[in-house]
Amino acid sequence: MNGVHDMGGMDGFGKVEPEPNEPMFHEEWESRVLAMVRAMGAAGAFNIDASRFYRETLPPQVYLSSSYYKKWFLGLEALLLDKGYISKDDVASGHAVAPAKPLKHGKFSMPDVERIMVRGKFGRPAPAAAKFKAGDRVRAKNIHPATHTRLPRYVRGHVGVVERDHGCHVFPDTVANDAGEHPQWLYTVVFDGRELWGPDSDPTIKVSIDAFEPYLEAV
Amino acid sequence: MSEHDHHHHDHDHSELSETELRVRALESILTEKGYVEAAALDAIVQAYETKIGPHNGARVVAKAWSDPAFKQALLEDATKAVGTLGHVSRVGDHLVAIENTPGRHNMVVCTLCSCYPWEMLGLPPVWYKASPYRSRAVKDPRGVLADFGVSLPKETEIRVWDSTAETRFLVLPMRPAGTEGWSEEQLADLVTRDSMIGTGFPKTPGAPS
Numbered sequence: 001m002n003g004v005h006d007m008g009g010m011d012g013f014g015k016v017e018p019e020p021n022e023p024m025f026h027e028e029w030e031s032r033v034l035a036m037v038r039a040m041g042a043a044g045a046f047n048i049d050a051s052r053f054y055r056e057t058l059p060p061q062v063y064l065s066s067s068y069y070k071k072w073f074l075g076l077e078a079l080l081l082d083k084g085y086i087s088k089d090d091v092a093s094g095h096a097v098a099p100a101k102p103l104k105h106g107k108f109s110m111p112d113v114e115r116i117m118v119r120g121k122f123g124r125p126a127p128a129a130a131k132f133k134a135g136d137r138v139r140a141k142n143i144h145p146a147t148h149t150r151l152p153r154y155v156r157g158h159v160g161v162v163e164r165d166h167g168c169h170v171f172p173d174t175v176a177n178d179a180g181e182h183p184q185w186l187y188t189v190v191f192d193g194r195e196l197w198g199p200d201s202d203p204t205i206k207v208s209i210d211a212f213e214p215y216l217e218a219v
Numbered sequence: 220m221s222e223h224d225h226h227h228h229d230h231d232h233s234e235l236s237e238t239e240l241r242v243r244a245l246e247s248i249l250t251e252k253g254y255v256e257a258a259a260l261d262a263i264v265q266a267y268e269t270k271i272g273p274h275n276g277a278r279v280v281a282k283a284w285s286d287p288a289f290k291q292a293l294l295e296d297a298t299k300a301v302g303t304l305g306h307v308s309r310v311g312d313h314l315v316a317i318e319n320t321p322g323r324h325n326m327v328v329c330t331l332c333s334c335y336p337w338e339m340l341g342l343p344p345v346w347y348k349a350s351p352y353r354s355r356a357v358k359d360p361r362g363v364l365a366d367f368g369v370s371l372p373k374e375t376e377i378r379v380w381d382s383t384a385e386t387r388f389l390v391l392p393m394r395p396a397g398t399e400g401w402s403e404e405q406l407a408d409l410v411t412r413d414s415m416i417g418t419g420f421p422k423t424p425g426a427p428s
Contacts, residue, residue, distance in 0.1 A: 008330030008357045008381065013350040016366040018413075022344050024268060029242040034342075035263040036246060039255045048385075052332055068333070068348045073242055086248050094244035096251035109256040117266050118338065119311025122385040150383045152330050154357060166313055166386055186384050197358055204376050207357045210384035 001053075001146050002153060004060040009154040009197070030069035037076050042116045044104025045085050049176035053148040054079040124183035126168045130213070132187055136162045137219040140189070140211065148176035151215040155207075159219050160191040163208065171212055185213040267342060276339035276389055277410035279304065280421075281403040283316070284394040294318055297389060301339075310338045313386045319393050319417075323376045326364075326417030327388045328356035334382035339389050340412055347416065357381055367418045390417040397424045 007013075025031045041051060055063070055075035063071060080086045087098035132138055140155040150172045168183040175181050193205030235243070250257045279301055283290040292300040297316040302309070314336060317325040329335065330353050335343040346352050355363050360377045364370065371377065380388045392414040398406060401424075413419030 006331055007350055007354040008328075010350075010354040011358075013354045016346050016349075016351045016355070016363055018344065018346050018367065024342055026345075027239070029239045031264040031267070032242050032246055032260065034267065035260040036249060036255065038263055039260060040249065043254060045254070055332070064350065068345065070238060073238065073245070077241070077245060080245075085254065086245075086252070090248045090252075091244065094240075094247060096248050100252035100254065103254060107253055107256065108259055110259050110262060113259055113262040113266060116263070117270060118309045119385070119387070121312055123312055150331060152381065152383060154330075166384070169313075169385060172384075186386070188380075188386075190378075202359075202361060202377075204374065205360060205379065206376060207379045207381060209381045210386050212384070 001056060001148065002144055003056045004063050005056045006153050008152045025069075026067075027069075029073075030067075033069045033073045033076065037072055038116050039108040039112075040076070040080065040085070042112055043106065043108040045083060046079055047175055048120070049148055049170075049172040050178070051075060051079060052172075053176045054082075056148065122169045123166075124168045124170060124181060126185070127183060130165055130185045132162045132165070132185070132213070132216065132218070134162055134164055138162055138187075138189060138211075138216040139219050140209075141215055141217055143215070145173060147173065149173050149215075151211065152209060154196060155189075155191060155209055155211075158191055158195050160189040160195070160208075163188040163190050166210065169212070171214070173212070173214070187211055187213070187216070189216065271337055272341035273339075273410075273412035273415065274407070275341075276336070276412070276415045277407040278403070279316075279339065279389070280391055280410045280415065281406035283391055284398075284406050285403050290391075293391070310336075311387070314339070314389060315386055316389045316391050317378075317380065318391045321375075321393070323378055324371050324417065325378050325380060325388075325390045326356060326360055327380045327382060327390060328353060329382040330354070330357055331381075331383060334385075334387065336387040336389050339387075340415055344412075364418065367413065369419060390415050392421050395421050395423055 037051060055071050058071060058074055085101050089097045137159060139159045142157040166186040169186045171182040171184045188208050189211045190206050190208040193201040194203060196207060249255045283293050289300060293316045297314040298310055298312050319325055333343055333348040335347060357379050360379050382388060395409055409422040411419050411421060414421045
């Protein structure tokens with residue numbers, strides 16, 4: 001979706017302001033939100049792309065004015081409501097008043113903690129041969145899906161070069177909507193700064209994205 | 220509003236913010252429904268606070284600076300290479316190490332959300348997840364570097380890696396001069412988090428830390 005989360009190339013957000021000796025969490029509740037998102041995802045309530053999509057669909061003014069973990073909280077609550085794991089009555093009362101819905105992987109408990117400290121596996125066997133190889137010139141398609149996608153707007157319609165392939169991976173555009181994994185070839189595609197930002201761009205810039213095959217067309 | 224701010228700055232925890240109340244309520248709902256064990260949530264937080272952090276990435280970088288065969292293996296398949304180091308935490312698939320050279324500087328961003336090599340660097344800092352960095356890194360990387368007090372020769376190529384998939388990128392910075400004969404432990408102390416994101420350099424030997 002063409003949301004405000006897709007902010008590559010936007011102007012006006014100001015300077016980057018690193019915080020010296022930044023704490024891991026600024027408020028205790030942030031750590032609880034992180035833990036709940038990780039636990040409910042691991043228990044099978046949602047996948048990583050669904051959780052991203054629910055943050056992306058927050059109203060733009062909410063997205064831009066909420067802290068990082070506030071967005072995580074709002075996305076989590078909306079997702080769990082939508083999928084029926086919690087109800088509006090639960091939220092209103094602050095306690096479980098509606099019956100629980102079975103989780104795909106069951107209750108998240110202590111023995112599961114170590115497992116989630118390593119990233120999930122997203123590589124899948126190839127359903128078909130790769131269409132592109134390193135060195136191929138490709139164009140990022142001019143597509144504007146209204147649902148979740150990992151093709152940023154700033155590359156759409158632009159020509160780049162395939163630098164490497166990463167094998168086949170779960171396709172975020174479908175798995176986010178519970179429409180299946182549909183594994184796709186994934187490539188690092190490099191764009192020249194002037195191709196993306198025009199002739200006034202710093203000529204020393206190159207930008208790459210990791211692009212799923214359906215995002216690309218041969219040039 | 221000013222009342223609220225006043226309490227906030229006094230750290231008056233007797234008055235919880237709306238967000239805190241909502242987060243607590245959700246946690247109650249999830250535990251009461253039997254979805255999550257409360258102690259397991261505590262354990263997740265503890266694991267993030269103690270097990271991951273830039274010390275893991277620093278050890279990998281120091282090893283690559285010291286051992287040419289390891290460096291080559293790291294650049295070919297970083298997940299596999301890191302997996303051979305027993306003292307570094309386990310790492311997921313599709314970690315990609317990218318080498319800085321005199322002619323090319325690498326910088327990592329996630330314009331769409333906050334993708335970051337957690338196992339190597341810990342949880343990302345706020346600036347990495349915030350709009351200024353995410354919006355500008357791909358269009359004006361030199362300007363972003365200037366915000367960090369970093370400047371590069373004008374002819375140096377700057378390669379920005381937008382983490383748009385489940386690949387994760389670790390910058391392998393250049394080894395500082397004057398570190399000949401240093402042990403991996405000594406070298407690891409020079410490796411900063413930002414040098415592995417590409418928004419900084421390793422510390423200079425002898426400089427006050």
